[in-house]
Amino acid sequence: MALLITGGGTGGHLAIAQALAEELAKRKGQNDNLGEVVYVGSISGQDKQWFGCGNLSAGIHLANVSTPLHCGAHLGAPHSQGENICQSDTSPTSIVEINKVAKNANTANGDRANAKATDFSEKSIFSATYFLPTSGVVDKRGIAKILSLLHHLKSLKTIRAIFAKHDIKAVISVGGFSAAPASIGAIVFGKPLFIHEQNAIKGRLNALLSPFARRVFSSFGKNSVPYPIKSQAREKARVRTEIKTIAFIGGSQGARTINHLAISLATTLLSLGFRIIHQCGQNELESTKAKYAEIGIGTCTQKEADSKENKLELFGFSTDILSHLESADICIGRAGASSVWENAALGLPMIYLPYPYAASNHQVHNAEFFASKGFGLVLVESKNNTSQKDVQEKAQKEAQKQAEIEAMKDRILEYIASFGSSEGKNALESISKSLISLAKQDGAKLIVDEILGELN
Numbered sequence: 001m002a003l004l005i006t007g008g009g010t011g012g013h014l015a016i017a018q019a020l021a022e023e024l025a026k027r028k029g030q031n032d033n034l035g036e037v038v039y040v041g042s043i044s045g046q047d048k049q050w051f052g053c054g055n056l057s058a059g060i061h062l063a064n065v066s067t068p069l070h071c072g073a074h075l076g077a078p079h080s081q082g083e084n085i086c087q088s089d090t091s092p093t094s095i096v097e098i099n100k101v102a103k104n105a106n107t108a109n110g111d112r113a114n115a116k117a118t119d120f121s122e123k124s125i126f127s128a129t130y131f132l133p134t135s136g137v138v139d140k141r142g143i144a145k146i147l148s149l150l151h152h153l154k155s156l157k158t159i160r161a162i163f164a165k166h167d168i169k170a171v172i173s174v175g176g177f178s179a180a181p182a183s184i185g186a187i188v189f190g191k192p193l194f195i196h197e198q199n200a201i202k203g204r205l206n207a208l209l210s211p212f213a214r215r216v217f218s219s220f221g222k223n224s225v226p227y228p229i230k231s232q233a234r235e236k237a238r239v240r241t242e243i244k245t246i247a248f249i250g251g252s253q254g255a256r257t258i259n260h261l262a263i264s265l266a267t268t269l270l271s272l273g274f275r276i277i278h279q280c281g282q283n284e285l286e287s288t289k290a291k292y293a294e295i296g297i298g299t300c301t302q303k304e305a306d307s308k309e310n311k312l313e314l315f316g317f318s319t320d321i322l323s324h325l326e327s328a329d330i331c332i333g334r335a336g337a338s339s340v341w342e343n344a345a346l347g348l349p350m351i352y353l354p355y356p357y358a359a360s361n362h363q364v365h366n367a368e369f370f371a372s373k374g375f376g377l378v379l380v381e382s383k384n385n386t387s388q389k390d391v392q393e394k395a396q397k398e399a400q401k402q403a404e405i406e407a408m409k410d411r412i413l414e415y416i417a418s419f420g421s422s423e424g425k426n427a428l429e430s431i432s433k434s435l436i437s438l439a440k441q442d443g444a445k446l447i448v449d450e451i452l453g454e455l456n
Contacts, residue, residue: 001169001455002036004162005126007179009045012338016174016196018050019228021125023444033456036127038166040159042178043131051129130162132181159185170194170214170455175203187212194451196228198337200365214454217447219341220369225450226443227337233345234440236326240347240432243419247277247328247348249321255334257381257405258353259284262332263291265409266312270297274416275311277324282316289314322346329428330419332412335367335378345439347432350376351412356383375431375438377415379408 005021008014017039024037041047132155159181162168171186172194173179183205186193192214197206200220210216219227246269248262262278269276278299280288292299292312300310302324318324322342325331331343335354343350352371354363367378382404384397419428 001033002166003170004038004168005172006040006182007174007176008041008047009176009178012336013174013176014050015338016228019444023448025125036166039126039129040182041131042134047178048131155181156185175206183209199362200369201360201362225446226441227341228444229341229345232322233342237347237436240329241429242425243329245275245328247331249279249333250281266297270311277313277328285316335363337366340366344435347436349431352376352378356381
């Protein structure tokens with residue numbers, strides 16, 4: 001029985017795909033009926049950075065009629081942009097041609113190819129991965145939206161070939177635009193469809209396809225299942241009893257408002273004896289370092305942070321964000337689903353600053369789920385839709401934005417100060433324990449249990 005996992009685009013969706021694939025990989029020795037686990041994503045977004053390949057012989061190649069696909073199957077952190085992603089030079093359109101490509105690749109490379117393929121199989125969580133020429137639809141307008149929809153529809157021919165090649169029994173969608181071709185293909189070609197919705201508000205694709213799904217999994221609201229969090233997050237769980245270290249996490253791309261808050265609050269927080277961890281985004285690393293220098297604050301790397309003199313750890317991007325967060329006692333960050341649930345598993349309370357442009361405002365709803373239980377503080381950031389041509393309106397909006405930032409700074413300092421007393425420390429400990437309890441169950445295991453139970 002072969003299963004296909006699809007979806008991605010962003011790290012949140014891809015983290016779920018990885019967690020479910022890792023759980024399925026554990027089951028292969030326990031379940032004789034479970035065979036291949038295949039992944040289908042997009043050449044857009046982060047999909048191929050997470051699950052791309054660098055080896056022609058290490059996978060089956062299939063290409064869209066008009067556009068070559070990338071293939072591979074690697075476990076672990078996303079690849080760097082500089083790594084080679086393999087690409088088929090042919091465009092097979094039938095199962096016979098697909099088989100020819102695989103056979104010719106192995107024949108040409110002889111024993112060396114077979115050895116690499118074996119090594120590939122042992123280390124990977126996917127037996128094959130496919131990246132289709134699709135992109136997001138929701139954020140496009142006019143002709144661009146129509147073209148994007150056409151790419152998704154054209155990909156159905158490729159999806160049918162993948163289904164046939166691997167004898168796919170069912171499709172598991174983790175959402176995101178990458179999931180559209182295989183999810184729609186599951187409905188069109190009669191395969192059971194299982195959907196994981198990561199946010200408190202359904203994405204448009206999941207909302208559209210949910211009525212056709214065998215089961216929809218969500219960690220928010222009624223009939224919820226635990227979130228499929230990385231096992232490392234639960235392993236690194238720690239009950240917070242006092243705030244000593246404060247993390248400002250803007251994500252791999254950074255977040256302008258969070259960076260602004262971190263820099264403007266740094267002098268005050270350091271003077272109060274707190275340590276700071278700040279992820280500013282790789283593109284903003286040098287400019288952020290310079291801004292700290294302008295106000296007389298030196299920064300350090302994670303390795304240097306052990307020194308008592310180095311109280312502000314600054315980094316742009318990390319493939320192991322948990323190693324930074326495990327030493328923090330409170331986190332100011334966005335409210336993407338994977339982030340809020342992983343922090344919950346760590347026992348790390350948050351001041352949530354939802355991304356104001358998130359689809360359907362889902363990050364606000366994610367944050368409010370935790371805040372409504374008394375597990376954190378939500379700060380809502382306004383959108384900035386001012387025309388750059390209107391100078392007066394722009395100046396007015398900038399003044400409003402600055403006032404908003406100042407108000408946020410006051411609320412952050414007040415919230416942190418509320419945990420300084422003996423009573424506050426008890427409250428912090430209670431919140432931390434409650435977060436750990438909320439996220440302690442292995443969501444990936446329970447979801448896979450249900451899926452296999454439905455199929456067996």
